[in-house]
Amino acid sequence: MGLSFSVPNSVTKLPPTLRNIFQEMKSDLGIENRKGDLTPWHNQGVFLMNRVLTTEPGVSQSHKGIGWESFTDEVVKFLATKDIVFILWGASAAELEKYIDYSKIIRSAHPSPLSAYRGFFGSKPFSRSNEVLRNLGLNEIDWQT
Known part of the structure; x- marks a missing residue:
């Protein structure tokens, strides 16, 4: 689909990481999403x-270290000059903090089943990002899919 974590609405069994994202969203905002297509988020900006943009099918991080990190560094350096909020999930994403104004960072563990209980659940990334957007004088995100 081209959007991290997103799957077509025709997928009836959501991937575990997306289920964890939606579980945290329900806890944080009371929103119960069941559709995996995150295009409505994209349409709001x-x-x-991902830190690494490609992988072998079914092999997590198989393309780590082949150059994507340099590319995503440059993307984030450019985006950091804009009034936007960065939600950094996991240690790999946290490596990008050095390029971003601290006041625009929401950080937690990754939502994958392996790490969600180590700081993702309870981190309230959705309400916190909307708070930062309000403080910047920008529109909040409607996280409903």
């Missing part, structure tokens, strides 16, 4: 990007 949410940019979902």
